[in-house]
Amino acid sequence: MTAVSKAHTPDHPGKPVDSVDGAGSAGVRALTREDLEAHWMPFTANRNFKAKPRILARAKGMHYWTPEGRKILDGVAGLWCVNAGHSRSEITQAVAASLEQMDFAPPFQMGHPQAFTLANKIVKIAPAGLDHVFFVNSGSEAVETALKIALQYHRLKGDASRTRLIGRERGYHGVNFGGMTVGGMVPNRKIWSPAMVPGVDHLPHTHNLEKNAFSRGQPAHGEHLAGELERLVGLHDASNIAAVIVEPIAGSTGVLVPPKGYLKKLRELCTKHGILLIFDEVITGFGRTGSAFAAQEFDVQPDIITMAKGLTNGSVPMGAVLVKKEIYDAFMTGPEGAIEMFHGYTYSCHPTACAAGIAVLDIYEREGLFQRAKEIAPYFEDAVHSLKGLPGVIDVRNYGLVAAVEYEPIAGKPGARGFDTFVRSFEAGILVRAAGDITALSPPLIIEKSHIDELVGTLAKVIKAS
Numbered sequence: 211m212t213a214v215s216k217a218h219t220p221d222h223p224g225k226p227v228d229s230v231d232g233a234g235s236a237g238v239r240a241l242t243r244e245d246l247e248a249h250w251m252p253f254t255a256n257r258n259f260k261a262k263p264r265i266l267a268r269a270k271g272m273h274y275w276t277p278e279g280r281k282i283l284d285g286v287a288g289l290w291c292v293n294a295g296h297s298r299s300e301i302t303q304a305v306a307a308s309l310e311q312m313d314f315a316p317p318f319q320m321g322h323p324q325a326f327t328l329a330n331k332i333v334k335i336a337p338a339g340l341d342h343v344f345f346v347n348s349g350s351e352a353v354e355t356a357l358k359i360a361l362q363y364h365r366l367k368g369d370a371s372r373t374r375l376i377g378r379e380r381g382y383h384g385v386n387f388g389g390m391t392v393g394g395m396v397p398n399r400k401i402w403s404p405a406m407v408p409g410v411d412h413l414p415h416t417h418n419l420e421k422n423a424f425s426r427g428q429p430a431h432g433e434h435l436a437g438e439l440e441r442l443v444g445l446h447d448a449s450n451i452a453a454v455i456v457e458p459i460a461g462s463t464g465v466l467v468p469p470k471g472y473l474k475k476l477r478e479l480c481t482k483h484g485i486l487l488i489f490d491e492v493i494t495g496f497g498r499t500g501s502a503f504a505a506q507e508f509d510v511q512p513d514i515i516t517m518a519k520g521l522t523n524g525s526v527p528m529g530a531v532l533v534k535k536e537i538y539d540a541f542m543t544g545p546e547g548a549i550e551m552f553h554g555y556t557y558s559c560h561p562t563a564c565a566a567g568i569a570v571l572d573i574y575e576r577e578g579l580f581q582r583a584k585e586i587a588p589y590f591e592d593a594v595h596s597l598k599g600l601p602g603v604i605d606v607r608n609y610g611l612v613a614a615v616e617y618e619p620i621a622g623k624p625g626a627r628g629f630d631t632f633v634r635s636f637e638a639g640i641l642v643r644a645a646g647d648i649t650a651l652s653p654p655l656i657i658e659k660s661h662i663d664e665l666v667g668t669l670a671k672v673i674k675a676s
Contacts, residue, residue: 240277241265264636269296272654272661274641282636285665286643287654290461290493291519294573295656301525301569308565317345317558324564331571332521332532335502337511342538344531345559349492349518350384352529353455356514357388358553359533360453360486366540369484372452373409376442376485380415382462383455383490392455395463411446413438413456417466419616423605424598425467426591432469436476439483448483453514458504461493464648465614467607473510480513486537488514492529496520497574497655499610500584507610513537523570528563579655583611589659593666594651600673602627611657615649615669627676634672640665 246260267277272295274282287293294301308324315322329343344359346352357375364372377383377392384390390398391407394415399406414435422429439454458473460466480487489512494504496517501507503515514537518529541550557563574580587610594613595606605616617627625646632644643650653665 264633271295271297272657281639283640283661283665283668285635285640285651285653285669287520287652288524289519289643290498290652291524293496293498293520293655294523294570294577294579295654298523298525298569298573300573301523301566304565304569305526305562308562312561315561317554317556317560322559322561322564324561324568325559328559328564328567328571331568332517332530335571335575336515336532337503337505339511339534340515340532341535342533344533345564346518346529346531347527347555347557347560347563348384348529349490349516350386350389350529351555352492352516352518352531353383353389353392353490354386355531355553356455356488356490356516357392357453359514359531359537359551360488362551363486363537363540364452366543369449371450372484374446374451375407375410376413376439376451376454377410378413378415378456378460380417380460380463380466381412381455381457381490382460383457384492411442413442413454415460415463415466416469416472417464419605422469422607424595425607426595427609428467428470429607430470433471433475435469436472436479439476439479439485443479443483448485451483451485453486453488454480455488455490457490457492458494458508458510459499459609459612461612461650461652462645464616464645465607465609465612465650467609468508473508477510477512486514487512488516490516492516492518493612493652496570497580497583498612498652500580500587502580521570522563522566523573525570526560526563526566527557528560528567577656583655586657586659586662587611590653590657590662593662596666597670597673600670602676603673611655612650612652614645614651615673617647617649617673619647630676631669631672634676635669638668638672640668642669 243260246263251259265277266274268275272284274284332343333341344355346355361373375392377394379394381394383393388407391410394412416432416435418431421431458468477487489505491503499507505512505515513534515532521530522528590611591608594608597603597615598606602617603615604618607614620626628644628647628649631649632642635642
């Protein structure tokens with residue numbers, strides 16, 4: 211096993227970032243049911259939660275603490291985003307200094323130094339050739355922006371008929387109407403189906419338990435599924451298709467790792483037919499696979515990359531769209547005084563978010579966290595695959611520092627086993643993510659072997675007791 215370096219915090223030299231003293235949450239009062247009522251919580255069973263709330267009061271390094279002082283090991287990096295560990299003082303100080311210097315700068319027709327600095331830092335670690343950055347406030351906004359860029363790009367190139375978008379079944383691309391439409395998760399789509407964006411098709415998903423269960427890394431079977439793009443081209447003609455958008459590793463649906471050769475085949479077909487390829491790297495970006503971006507890890511260059519989450523370590527909302535020079539240059543036509551794209555947000559490239567992003571990218575580079583993730587990934591893989599054979603477990607899959615454990619659904623109660631495992635895990639001292647009857651794991655990149663042992667060992671006890 212490759213030796214793995216320890217991550218340290220400058221606040222406590224020589225001390226692992228998760229071992230900061232002060233387990234407890236002094237000064238945080240318990241919330242009453244009345245306190246909970248006003249907040250309509252996102253993606254949450256509100257009545258279930260408010261009957262028995264799960265409250266987090268503080269965080270540091272690898273851990274959260276409840277108001278009662280109970281320590282919770284974070285097995286999902288908050289929500290796929292806290293890659294450098296919680297409550298890093300470097301980020302706090304950078305954000306505070308930015309607020310003191312300038313609380314807000316209008317992003318339209320004005321600029322500020324931090325936006326340009328952060329854009330250059332992103333380009334520095336990005337796949338070669340993707341060298342222009344458009345800032346937004348979330349992954350959902352990044353996807354909407356990427357889709358609009360793709361459509362306008364073809365129009366500018368004289369291919370205005372290229373308006374059709376192609377997503378993938380079980381894909382997740384945020385909750386705005388464009389992203390929801392190209393996404394392929396039924397609960398996110400069914401209520402708003404009549405208002406979906408027209409002209410969208412979907413590739414089949416790549417999940418195949420019969421042939422790929424318990425794969426380590428990329429599964430062997432499924433490259434041929436990329437060929438379904440040819441069927442859609444035959445149906446609509448390439449002259450009508452603008453872009454294909456996929457997650458390199460589908461995260462929110464339960465960690466679907468791309469079959470060997472699948473992404474390369476998709477790239478070949480998009481190139482063949484003049485279709486833009488968009489990688490949604492909101493989850494896989496910033497080290498989750500052991501590389502800065504999954505595009506580099508799988509050696510496949512898309513035309514556009516969306517990102518968020520790990521960009522600011524979850525500390526301040528921010529997202530971005532990274533595009534090839536060819537795309538950017540297509541927009542830089544017409545009168546120099548004319549706005550090239552009528553799109554943006556009030557809080558695009560907010561100074562505070564940029565300050566956080568700069569500090570986070572400095573941490574990634576200084577502590578070598580992407581390489582660190584790659585080094586500890588084999589240990590993580592061995593640990594999660596030790597769950598094979600436990601009651602109800604029908605699959606374990608992984609890549610880098612992301613993994614999923616899939617369970618046999620309870621008859622007539624889809625998702626119940628996954629949610630029960632999530633609740634019981636929290637009660638046992640670990641935070642995991644439920645995705646239907648799947649437990650997803652995506653710990654901070656600072657994780658140590660002892661944390662992996664605790665995380666997987668505790669999950670094993672929960673599964674056995676379920």
